[in-house]
């Protein structure tokens with residue numbers, strides 16, 4: 001049985017394509033922690049893809065679902081919470097995630113992000129906007145909020161998943 005390593009949940013935040021889902025899966029296997037992938041839970045509950053939720057009800061509706069889910073998740077134990085890229089933009093969400101979790105920010109250069117997201121059509125904000133200028137600008141608008149929310153910051157460019165996880169364990 002895996003040793004319980006963390007006394008808090010781990011909350012992963014960061015831009016689309018920063019590696020939240022990949023790192024979540026790796027950590028979950030390594031440390032026998034449960035994963036909650038927020039986008040996936042929301043899509044299952046609504047019985048709709050994220051792009052369809054945006055198209056049908058609008059972004060604000062989706063953001064409210066995120067906030068509601070995050071509040072529920074504070075009851076979880078031994079869990080990795082993989083947030084959608086916009087979750088840390090609301091102050092109230094950041095307050096919630098800090099209640100029972102260590103907030104870990106994953107970052108990557110716009111070039112790396114573009115490479116990682118270019119074949120996906122699951123991200124409504126990027127559909128029609130998959131270019132370096134758009135990504136750089138949106139990261140620029142969000143950076144401060146991401147950094148303010150974070151207990152630990154991990155840069156992921158040119159690193160193996162293993163190296164990123166080792167760095168996380170050291171820093172937590």
Ligand code: S3P
Pocket residue numbers: 014015016017020039050083084085086087122123124125
């Ligand atoms: C969003 C990121 C997406 C998803 C939605 C909005 C954002 O999640 O929640 O498309 O505003 O950055 P990922 O970061 O998992 O792609």
